[in-house]
Amino acid sequence: MSNDDYLLDVRGLKVEGWADEKWNPIVKGVDLQLKAGQVMGLIGESGAGKSTLGLAAMGFTKDGCRISGGSAMFDGIDLVKATDEEKRRLWGTQLTYVAQSAAASFNPAHRLVEQTVATTVREGISPMSAAVADAKELYAALQLPNPETIGERYPHQVSGGQLQRVMTAMAMAPRPKLIVFDEPTTALDVTTQVEVLLSMRKAVRDFNTAAIYITHDLAVVAQMADVIKVLRYGEEVEEAETRQMLAEPKEDYTRSLWSVRMLGKEPKASDDIVLEIDGVDAAYGAVKVLHDVSIKLPRGRTVSIVGESGSGKSTTARVVTGLLPPSKGEVRFNGTALPAQLGQRNKDVLRKIQMIYQMADTAMNPRQTVGEIIGRPLEFYHGLKGRAQEKRVIELLEEIDLNEDFYDRLPSELSGGQKQRICIARALAADPEVIICDEVTSALDQIVQEGILKLLMRLQKEKDIAYMFITHDIATVAAISDEIVVMNQGKVVEQGSKTEVLAPPHPEYTQLLLSSVPEMDPDWLTRIEEQRV
Amino acid sequence: MRTARVEGPLSLHPVLATILKRLGLGLITLFFVSIIIFSSINLLPGDFGEAVLGQAATEETVAAFRRELGLDQPAVVRYFDWIGGVVQGDLGTSFSGRASSGIDRSRSVAELIGPRLENTLFLAALTAVIAVPLALFLGITAALWRNTWYDKSASVTTLTTISFPEFFVAYILILLLGTLWPVFPSLANVQEDMTLGQRVYASILPALTLTLVIVAHMMRMTRAAIINLLASPYIEMARLKGESPRRVILKHALPNAWAPIATVIAFNLAYLVVGVVVVEVVFVYPGVGQLMVDAVSSRDIPVVQACALFFASAYILLNLLADVIGIVTNPRLLHPK
Numbered sequence: 001m002s003n004d005d006y007l008l009d010v011r012g013l014k015v016e017g018w019a020d021e022k023w024n025p026i027v028k029g030v031d032l033q034l035k036a037g038q039v040m041g042l043i044g045e046s047g048a049g050k051s052t053l054g055l056a057a058m059g060f061t062k063d064g065c066r067i068s069g070g071s072a073m074f075d076g077i078d079l080v081k082a083t084d085e086e087k088r089r090l091w092g093t094q095l096t097y098v099a100q101s102a103a104a105s106f107n108p109a110h111r112l113v114e115q116t117v118a119t120t121v122r123e124g125i126s127p128m129s130a131a132v133a134d135a136k137e138l139y140a141a142l143q144l145p146n147p148e149t150i151g152e153r154y155p156h157q158v159s160g161g162q163l164q165r166v167m168t169a170m171a172m173a174p175r176p177k178l179i180v181f182d183e184p185t186t187a188l189d190v191t192t193q194v195e196v197l198l199s200m201r202k203a204v205r206d207f208n209t210a211a212i213y214i215t216h217d218l219a220v221v222a223q224m225a226d227v228i229k230v231l232r233y234g235e236e237v238e239e240a241e242t243r244q245m246l247a248e249p250k251e252d253y254t255r256s257l258w259s260v261r262m263l264g265k266e267p268k269a270s271d272d273i274v275l276e277i278d279g280v281d282a283a284y285g286a287v288k289v290l291h292d293v294s295i296k297l298p299r300g301r302t303v304s305i306v307g308e309s310g311s312g313k314s315t316t317a318r319v320v321t322g323l324l325p326p327s328k329g330e331v332r333f334n335g336t337a338l339p340a341q342l343g344q345r346n347k348d349v350l351r352k353i354q355m356i357y358q359m360a361d362t363a364m365n366p367r368q369t370v371g372e373i374i375g376r377p378l379e380f381y382h383g384l385k386g387r388a389q390e391k392r393v394i395e396l397l398e399e400i401d402l403n404e405d406f407y408d409r410l411p412s413e414l415s416g417g418q419k420q421r422i423c424i425a426r427a428l429a430a431d432p433e434v435i436i437c438d439e440v441t442s443a444l445d446q447i448v449q450e451g452i453l454k455l456l457m458r459l460q461k462e463k464d465i466a467y468m469f470i471t472h473d474i475a476t477v478a479a480i481s482d483e484i485v486v487m488n489q490g491k492v493v494e495q496g497s498k499t500e501v502l503a504p505p506h507p508e509y510t511q512l513l514l515s516s517v518p519e520m521d522p523d524w525l526t527r528i529e530e531q532r533v
Numbered sequence: 534m535r536t537a538r539v540e541g542p543l544s545l546h547p548v549l550a551t552i553l554k555r556l557g558l559g560l561i562t563l564f565f566v567s568i569i570i571f572s573s574i575n576l577l578p579g580d581f582g583e584a585v586l587g588q589a590a591t592e593e594t595v596a597a598f599r600r601e602l603g604l605d606q607p608a609v610v611r612y613f614d615w616i617g618g619v620v621q622g623d624l625g626t627s628f629s630g631r632a633s634s635g636i637d638r639s640r641s642v643a644e645l646i647g648p649r650l651e652n653t654l655f656l657a658a659l660t661a662v663i664a665v666p667l668a669l670f671l672g673i674t675a676a677l678w679r680n681t682w683y684d685k686s687a688s689v690t691t692l693t694t695i696s697f698p699e700f701f702v703a704y705i706l707i708l709l710l711g712t713l714w715p716v717f718p719s720l721a722n723v724q725e726d727m728t729l730g731q732r733v734y735a736s737i738l739p740a741l742t743l744t745l746v747i748v749a750h751m752m753r754m755t756r757a758a759i760i761n762l763l764a765s766p767y768i769e770m771a772r773l774k775g776e777s778p779r780r781v782i783l784k785h786a787l788p789n790a791w792a793p794i795a796t797v798i799a800f801n802l803a804y805l806v807v808g809v810v811v812v813e814v815v816f817v818y819p820g821v822g823q824l825m826v827d828a829v830s831s832r833d834i835p836v837v838q839a840c841a842l843f844f845a846s847a848y849i850l851l852n853l854l855a856d857v858i859g860i861v862t863n864p865r866l867l868h869p870k
Contacts, residue, residue, distance in 0.1 A: 055773075058773070060772070060773060062769070063764070087775070088775040088776070088777065089775065090775070091772075091773055091774060091775035092773065092774030092775035092776070093775065096773075096774075097770070097773040097774075099766055099769075099770055101766060104765065104766040104767065105766040105767050105769075105770045106767055106770070107767040107770075107771065107785050107788075107789070108767070108789060108863075108864055108865065109785075109788035109789050109862075109864055110788075118774060119774050119775060122775075153868075154864045154865075154868050156864065156865050156870070157868060157870050
């Protein structure tokens with residue numbers, strides 16, 4: 001096969017990044033071939049080098065990185081050897097990019113339409129008026145509301161899902177030959193994600209544009225890609241046609257990426273209620289965000305609270321912890337009403353309700369060692385000091401599958417999963433009856449997620465701890481819950497045992513939420529598309 | 534979550550409302566500053582009557598003088614007398630010139646300060662016209678060619694000039710441009726009947742001195758504010774859209790960097806108005822700073838108070854201006870949801 005058949009022909013591409021006073025390999029010689037109009041999915045965990053590879057395939061590296069070998073032939077030009085000026089002529093016209101966070105990737109100072117047509121006008125592909133007219137057509141094609149006027153808005157005036165579609169329109173505007181999508185839906189709610197996926201796929205197909213689609217979500221890539229390439233540690237694990245990859249992955253690593261979706265536990269009912277939220281209203285200033293929320297948490301069980309951003313999940317947690325006193329209703333702990341204000345709660349109540357956060361990074365003092373971080377609640381709640389404290393910290397480290405080697409480490413010396421484990425140990429140190437887990441696995445890769453969830457389930461069994469598990473990830477919910485609470489716009493839409501909630505019939509909103517979760521079936525998105533017609 | 538906004542004929546654009554609110558806050562600040570000025574001047578050691586009339590004055594003359602000036606009144610009364618006059622545009626009458634001879638040759642404070650104020654503002658404006666564009670140009674180009682020899686030498690040069698005391702820079706300039714190559718006058722002797730050109734020529738050395746003193750701060754802040762933004766995803770996006778380095782800086786980073794730049798410019802302009810006594814002394818420039826120092830040593834309270842109040846207003850106004858620039862260059866505030 002000659003090179004001419006490929007729109008993009010990457011051979012032995014190597015990228016290095018400068019860290020710790022030396023160049024470290026990030027991408028270690030990867031090949032990637034793409035024909036015109038073809039969509040390739042790049043998947044792997046964070047640190048696999050998939051974003052770096054996607055950018056390097058455009059001839060671009062972030063500051064502090066460099067391409068150290070290989071070639072990337074695009075339309076007869078080697079992007080590795082091309083001068084900056086040659087590359088700038090292609091970027092934004094032939095080769096375009098859709099970034100992960102649309103909110104951060106649009107310049108806040110310029111109107112959307114200006115940014116959409118900038119490269120088309122700059123390169124003289126079409127005059128301003130024609131480019132603006134075309135942008136409006138693209139907005140309409142991407143099902144944006146008010147396509148005639150939405151371009152006049154500034155980025156902060158438009159929602160995240162809409163911005164992501166405007167960014168796709170921006171990438172489409174110059175009718176490029178290749179678009180690189182870098183985790184374009186990762187930051188979106190599931191219900192928004194479906195809309196964006198549908199419109200992106202339609203646009204790519206209608207214009208017969210080739211694309212590289214980078215994501216860590218297999219189910220998403222299954223909908224978008226013709227071919228999937230799995231990356232790990234900057235190297236290719238395997239590549240196959242999408243259906244084949246899903247049906248029979250060759251490598252163990254690829255199979256392990258599926259595993260979290262296989263995790264499961266039998267839901268068990270219980271009448272022994274440890275925590276009860278009863279008819280709670282809460283507001284931030286004049287804005288009421290919770291309306292008559294009632295949730296029961298049985299001892300030693302897991303209640304998952306699911307919903308989109310803005311549904312009031314985290315506010316409910318703030319009411320339970322006392323950070324936000326409710327304006328109506330009360331929270332009962334072991335049958336007694338808790339004081340609304342944090343300051344009025346005694347140490348024993350504080351000790352029994354612990355919290356684990358989404359961002360383990362920011363939830364720990366970067367200047368304290370692991371020993372100090374876990375030792376602090378031991379001293380505060382149990383008065384343990386010196387040797388006794390040290391001994392208990394090491395016991396706790398062992399409980400979370402780490403060991404005493406970690407005692408003197410700083411948070412910066414830990415991986416993401418290890419940091420979250422330390423946060424779990426800190427919560428355990430208090431000997432709690434309830435742990436509120438606020439999106440604790442959302443920032444982690446699938447395999448690490450699985451480890452954390454297994455750990456939480458084991459600890460629950462051993463210590464009879466109840467979890468209030470806040471998440472937007474339905475797969476996690478299905479894996480670990482006993483009961484599920486669905487929230488929307490500050491109200492409880494549905495609650496009950498996992499089997500009840502996940503089985504039809506559903507209230508309208510639960511139905512929407514569940515049907516929006518991408519499935520591994522590559523025809524899933526197509527079916528949704530057909531249902532709508 | 535959307536909150537209901539009251540829309541009606543009385544609702545102002547939020548930016549206008551913010552500006553009015555800031556103006557109101559500025560006035561309140563000024564009020565408190567006036568109290569501080571008044572009370573701290575009351576704390577100055579020595580008797581005003583004695584200081585003005587001289588050691589030789591008899592006790593009766595001093596008492597009569599104090600009565601005439603109203604100094605025998607309680608402080609609260611004197612304060613409201615003073616502030617009441619200021620509000621109506623009357624800054625009072627200077628103490629000096631009322632010698633014991635009985636003939637009153639005193640002048641109103643406004644008359645005394647007026648021309649000095651004009652000179653100070655002229656020097657500040659002249660310096661700003663040179664220094665601000667220069668600092669912006671240096672800052673933007675240093676950000677564009679960051680970590681090159683150009684960036685480094687711009688940094689080193691401006692840091693060197695800021696590291697020397699003002700009077701030293703002033704004397705070096707006098708030595709170079711006034712004595713060795715006498716192109717500019719070393720005495721900035723400005724007169725009221727001078728043309729603009731003559732005034733600029735006379736004031737060029739003090740203006741250059743002040744420029745050298747303030748450029749480094751503004752230039753480095755401009756550079757830092759821009760470079761700070763270069764790591765943002767929208768700058769990466771601009772580069773991935775094939776924008777040239779120059780357009781990345783000017784079109785994508787600079788519009789988002791105005792707020793911190795405006796703050797540091799306002800800070801330095803305020804300094805030009807209130808902090809240039811040393812430079813005025815070196816060049817014998819008849820500005821407000823020198824007037825205030827003289828008035829303090831002669832216990833000429835009305836003049837000291839008026840100068841201090843003027844300095845405070847300049848400070849508050851310039852900072853207000855920086856805030857306003859920060860607001861109008863922020864689309865989030867200018868174009869609310």
